[in-house]
Amino acid sequence: MQSQPVASRxxxxxxxxxxxxxxxxxxxxxxxxxxxxxxxxHRSDFELRLKAEFPGIPTTMRDLSRFPKQFDRWYSDHFGLxxxxxxxxxxxxxxxxGAIQVNKVVFGRDGWLFFTDADPTTDPIASYRGxxxxxxxxxxxxxxxxxxxxxxCRERAIVFALFIAPNKSLxxxxxxxxxxxxxxxxxxxxxxxxxxxxxxTPLVVDPTPRLLAHKDKPIYFRTDSHWTxxxxxxxxxxxxxxxxxSLQALGTATWAPLAVEDYVMSEIPRAGGxxxxxxxxxxxxxxxxxxxxxxxxxxxxxxxxGTPRPRAVLYGDSFSVFLPQFLAQDFEVxxxxxxxxxxxxxxxxxQPALLILEIVERNLPKLVERTQAIQFLSRQSVPxx
Numbered sequence: 332m333q334s335q336p337v338a339s340r341x342x343x344x345x346x347x348x349x350x351x352x353x354x355x356x357x358x359x360x361x362x363x364x365x366x367x368x369x370x371x372x373h374r375s376d377f378e379l380r381l382k383a384e385f386p387g388i389p390t391t392m393r394d395l396s397r398f399p400k401q402f403d404r405w406y407s408d409h410f411g412l413x414x415x416x417x418x419x420x421x422x423x424x425x426x427x428x429g430a431i432q433v434n435k436v437v438f439g440r441d442g443w444l445f446f447t448d449a450d451p452t453t454d455p456i457a458s459y460r461g462x463x464x465x466x467x468x469x470x471x472x473x474x475x476x477x478x479x480x481x482x483x484c485r486e487r488a489i490v491f492a493l494f495i496a497p498n499k500s501l502x503x504x505x506x507x508x509x510x511x512x513x514x515x516x517x518x519x520x521x522x523x524x525x526x527x528x529x530x531x532t533p534l535v536v537d538p539t540p541r542l543l544a545h546k547d548k549p550i551y552f553r554t555d556s557h558w559t560x561x562x563x564x565x566x567x568x569x570x571x572x573x574x575x576x577s578l579q580a581l582g583t584a585t586w587a588p589l590a591v592e593d594y595v596m597s598e599i600p601r602a603g604g605x606x607x608x609x610x611x612x613x614x615x616x617x618x619x620x621x622x623x624x625x626x627x628x629x630x631x632x633x634x635x636x637g638t639p640r641p642r643a644v645l646y647g648d649s650f651s652v653f654l655p656q657f658l659a660q661d662f663e664v665x666x667x668x669x670x671x672x673x674x675x676x677x678x679x680x681x682q683p684a685l686l687i688l689e690i691v692e693r694n695l696p697k698l699v700e701r702t703q704a705i706q707f708l709s710r711q712s713v714p715x716x
Contacts, residue, residue, distance in 0.1 A: 455498035476702035538566035555604020563653035584641035647689035
């Protein structure tokens with residue numbers, strides 16, 4: 332019986348196996364070594380949040396039971412080369428796979444970036460397309476709260492205004508990627524404003540028409556979800572035109588018209604904005620910062636002369652950042668922490684002539700919680716039988 336030939340082994344087979352084994356171990360060990368050395372090849376602050384801290388030494392059984400999850404959160408935030416690997420993933424999806432979305436960032440046309448959200452109630456693209464709406468219960472609660480606030484303010488000679496910052500996708504839909512056309516029905520902001528015009532008593536200002544009229548100018552950042560200072564100024568023009576007559580009628584303040592001609596505008600190149608930051612491309616893209624300097628700074632003159640001015644209390648979110656510089660030309664501006672709910676005790680202590688509640692369009696559902704304090708105040712003021 333003829334024996335089967337024995338396959339000869341390559342003299343390089345065993346060394347190659349060792350090389351592969353060593354490479355495999357290096358792949359496993361390098362992140363840990365890098366973590367211990369505190370080295371990172373790319374900036375790691377792209378998530379714009381605080382990272383988990385290393386858990387303290389457990390001193391009780393309860394601490395001990397929580398330690399594994401706390402350590403896991405810390406390690407997930409700090410393991411070596413984390414930022415580098417995430418950046419490689421983003422670049423691979425965008426350049427190699429042609430993805431139009433990474434995490435909460437949508438890649439639009441001509442280098443524009445847009446924010447999106449898995450939660451349709453706060454997704455600006457879903458709001459623009461009209462695929463998400465406020466519920467009848469939310470509209471009713473918001474209207475009741477706003478009307479209660481308006482009545483409370485009128486008793487104190489305060490002009491109250493709700494000021495809405497439109498989503499970037501509503502102003503620049505042509506920059507969205509293909510496949511994001513609106514459905515054939517009104518979008519959420521249109522429906523909301525129609526409801527406000529019919530049932531709300533305070534000033535509710537939507538500057539969308541004003542912004543659309545000036546969209547040929549740098550009114551929103553390309554790589555950021557926010558408007559620029561120029562966009563904020565155009566939007567504030569709509570609020571000034573709505574609120575100035577009421578202030579004048581009460582005799583509490585004079586709010587002069589806002590005009591771009593009263594400012595010197597300079598456009599300054601800058602790195603990518605918050606959306607580029609979220610996908611670790613802040614250093615790969617450029618944007619433009621718009622700086623507006625008043626030709627005649629009434630704020631500086633009033634401060635230097637010690638001239639008392641009416642107060643404006645501003646409650647807002649991240650879109651409110653540029654508003655104080657324009658409001659300050661005619662008011663002493665009192666700002667509050669971002670996304671804070673209206674506080675009647677604080678507002679009354681400031682005795683403002685103008686109360687502004689600014690909110691970005693995508694957060695309209697949050698108006699319920701940001702205005703609900705007035706309902707608690709109303710219940711407390713009802714005399715007990």
